[in-house]
Amino acid sequence: MKNILIIDDEPGICSLLRTILGKQGFMVDTTLSGNTALKMIKEKSYDIVFCDFRLKDKEQDGSTLLQVIHTANPETAVIIMTGYPDVRIAIRLIKEGAYDYLPKPFTATQITEVANRASAAQPLPVTALITPSPLNVSAPKKGPGLQLSDHYVYGESERARELLQQIKLVAPTNYSIVIYGETGTGKESVARLVHMNSARAQQPFVALDCGCLTDELAASELFGHEKGAFTGAINAVQGAFREAQGGTLFLDEISNLSYNVQIALLRVVQERAIRPVxxxxxxxxxxxxxxxxxxxxxxxxxxxxxxxxxFYRLNEFNIAVPPLRERLQDLPLLINGFVEEIQEELQKKCGAFSDDVIEHFYTYAWPGNIRELKNVIRRLCLLSVGLQEIPLSFLPQEMMTAPQEPLLAEDGAAVAQEDQHHLKTISRQAEYDKILSVMKQALYNKTKAAQLMNIDRKTLYNKLHLYKIKL
Incomplete structure (x- = not known):
């Protein structure tokens, strides 16, 4: 049975964590004082310590206690809790040996998951983000009860877990599925993961991008054609439907198909039969x-x-793939996985990510989502071969010139006149206004506001921090 120590100057937090972790079979001690915690650590060995970063004992903050605990017992997993999340502090604490960095408020599920992970001595992916070598992403690639696929489908964030749960639910069925999400979010990876966990896994998976198909090409690419069917048809072609026989056909950018092709596709879906051109x-x-x-x-x-x-024929089940900006909690895992993949491709090791680079990753909007992230990592790895650290100057120019600051100053001053018509500026302004509106509607209850906006609490906190909204 594992021993856990809770250090927090809020009695309610101590009581809550004692109840949650006690139900999981842990032996839990609590204290409101950092000085008292030091005495307890000397008298008893703890497997896991949950420690508030800011304690009333000013001489004993989370960073100081982390060092003392690791000196007394290097095997103890220290999880720092804070109501004032800051990327730089998180990075520093991880470098100093913290197992995890947990922003308040948190859920019982989050507490239980991090405690069980620490208890099982499973390394947190964020460690590899700070020091990319040695790398280890084999464990994070496994989803709960799912076969392997591209690692960026998985994650620790609430949105990633919801996505995996939906995939796990629908994969064994034979339902037709509609997947939607912004460009670069990994829609094809979701489709492949569904296929790999279905009864058709041993049969073909065929992907076709409908966005580049003209009316003349679409019918041939989808249903095939006979030799001599039209000028240039010197050989018979099977088409995507026959190539995927017995397996899964993935049609990307389905909305780009012309109306006439949609009619032909509807008939095929209804009749489950095709007629080659x-x-x-x-x-x-x-x-x-x-x-x-x-x-x-x-x-x-x-x-x-x-x-x-x-649409009704195809929409037996739908899956929304979240944009990267709504799953920033997964950045460490994603970056770690891409670094390993690219280092293997280059057969060389890249430098470690500097604090400035990591902070920029958390404040950048990522309009190209995971695809853009992978390309940025590819660039950084190539440029930093042989270097100890990756500087901020290595980032692409478009990332450096993208707006990182809030659109409105804290005194409410408007953005510059010349920027008011920029599409990104308009989008960010709309998001800023919407967050303020929903927060007011929810009476400034962050949990309720996040639910109304269909995002998780950490995403809301990231947005509040990005736009410097203080409530």
């Missing part, structure tokens, strides 16, 4: 259909760009 015979097909779009197809239907009947 230039042929009079119908060929039965047995495939699972997964489609994806940058925009929610339901909105495309409202705009008249997508057939409603086809």
């Amino acid at each position: 230039g042929s009079t015979r119908e060929i039965p097909v047995d495939i699972r259909l997964i489609v994806a779009s940058n925009e929610d197809p339901a909105k495309s239907v409202e705009k008249g760009n997508f057939r409603q009947d086809l």
